[in-house]
Amino acid sequence: MQQFALWLAATPPSVFIQEHNAWTIPAIQSIHIVGIALVMGSVLMIDLRILGWAWTDQTLRQTTNRFGPWLSGSLWLLLVTGLLMVIGEPVRELVTFSFWLKMALVAIGTLVAVAFQRTLRRQEQHWEARLVHRRSIKAMAILTFLVWVCVIFLGRLIAYDHVWGSWSPAPRL
Amino acid sequence: MLEWLQQSSVAVQIRDSLYSFPLLESIHVVGLALVFGTIAILDLRLLGLASTNRAVSRILADLLTWTWVAFVVTAATGGLMFITNAVVYFNNTFFRAKMILLVLAGLNMLVFELTARKTMARWDTERSAPPIGKVVATLSLLIWVGVIVAGRVIGFTATRAAAPVDEAAPDVDFEDLLGLPK
Numbered sequence: 001m002q003q004f005a006l007w008l009a010a011t012p013p014s015v016f017i018q019e020h021n022a023w024t025i026p027a028i029q030s031i032h033i034v035g036i037a038l039v040m041g042s043v044l045m046i047d048l049r050i051l052g053w054a055w056t057d058q059t060l061r062q063t064t065n066r067f068g069p070w071l072s073g074s075l076w077l078l079l080v081t082g083l084l085m086v087i088g089e090p091v092r093e094l095v096t097f098s099f100w101l102k103m104a105l106v107a108i109g110t111l112v113a114v115a116f117q118r119t120l121r122r123q124e125q126h127w128e129a130r131l132v133h134r135r136s137i138k139a140m141a142i143l144t145f146l147v148w149v150c151v152i153f154l155g156r157l158i159a160y161d162h163v164w165g166s167w168s169p170a171p172r173l
Numbered sequence: 174m175l176e177w178l179q180q181s182s183v184a185v186q187i188r189d190s191l192y193s194f195p196l197l198e199s200i201h202v203v204g205l206a207l208v209f210g211t212i213a214i215l216d217l218r219l220l221g222l223a224s225t226n227r228a229v230s231r232i233l234a235d236l237l238t239w240t241w242v243a244f245v246v247t248a249a250t251g252g253l254m255f256i257t258n259a260v261v262y263f264n265n266t267f268f269r270a271k272m273i274l275l276v277l278a279g280l281n282m283l284v285f286e287l288t289a290r291k292t293m294a295r296w297d298t299e300r301s302a303p304p305i306g307k308v309v310a311t312l313s314l315l316i317w318v319g320v321i322v323a324g325r326v327i328g329f330t331a332t333r334a335a336a337p338v339d340e341a342a343p344d345v346d347f348e349d350l351l352g353l354p355k
Contacts, residue, residue: 026329030322033202034209037321041210044239054235058227066224152206153199160195 001169005090017088025088032081036152038074042067043113043148047141050132060132061124068117075110096161097168102154109147112140175259184256194257197250204247205324209317211240219289219310221301228297258331265331271323278316285309 008014017024048054049063058066086093093099120127131137161168178184187193217223218232255262262268289296289306296303302310 026322026326030318030325033206033321033325034318036202037206037209038213039210040203040206041214044207044210045214045235048235057231062226070223149203152203156199156202157195163192163195 001094002091005094008087008090008094011087014087014090017084021088025085028081028084028088032078032085035074035077035081036155038070039078040148040152042071042074043145046071047145050141051138060120060128064117064120071113093158096158096170097164098154098157098161102151102158105147105151105154109144109151112144112147175263178256178259181256183253184259187253187257194254197254201247201250201254204243204250205321207243208240208247209321211236211243212313212317216310216313219302219306221307225300229302230293230297261331262327265327267323267326267330271320271327274316274319274323278313278320281309281312281316 009018017028045055045067046063049056049058049060055063055066123131157163161170187197214224215229215232215236218225218227218229224232285306289302289309292303296306301307
């Protein structure tokens, strides 16, 4: 991974971002944060609907129709800006424990969201009438929200990978 | 005053801890994501761009508590980060810009309360808010994006001023640090 990071750092797109890092990095990170906000807003609303704390005059399907596209659109935006950050600062990103744990949790969060959308579409009646009232489903809603909170924490911790002690592969300067 | 804040035992404890500042920053990001995420939902509704099948008052009722709780969390963690290095932050251009933008966001909200909000019963279920409401919503989105950008830039400008990178180590050999075979 270190070798790959060093190779990536020498590629033209990476060199461009590095040479103009005074504005490229803050700009990419700011767009990334806007994307995070849109994800968190959307996830919060869908989860609150499952918990019965908001959007209660709308069906579950109506709520996911409203926020699903924003959620997936924002996740794509995060993927693009995230990739640009990896290209721009490969060693800083790839040689950390935080980054890889974050990627694992992003994968889990995304899979849960996709699976949820699919089963809701296939068994709409069952979801609206029964599943949404189940305790286990409400617990899942809270859990997935916490997964995204952890993703934010880990994203920030990429800059502070030393908090993981010996788990961090980053060189200690 | 700023010096006193910086010397306070809370500030010293945060500075001395390996974990406090990263933790505060992380909570700050979660908080601001929920602030902007929920505000954007309302602004887009006012502009007639999303959730148009729901009354504005219902959306306000669903969101407001969350927005305020998230705002308090974000402000509290922001305040704690500020006192760890108060003098530097206070003199940082982007920190000042961010504070001005936050004041503008508040004033913008006040304009909404004093104008469109008063007549809301009349346009509550309309597709979009009256012109003044749309102006407020557009400004709100722009101001909050500005807050995010300024906030992110503080991290690049203030910390550097606070702890200048040691110029004595310009020829760090990263391959060596990573323990790669030459």
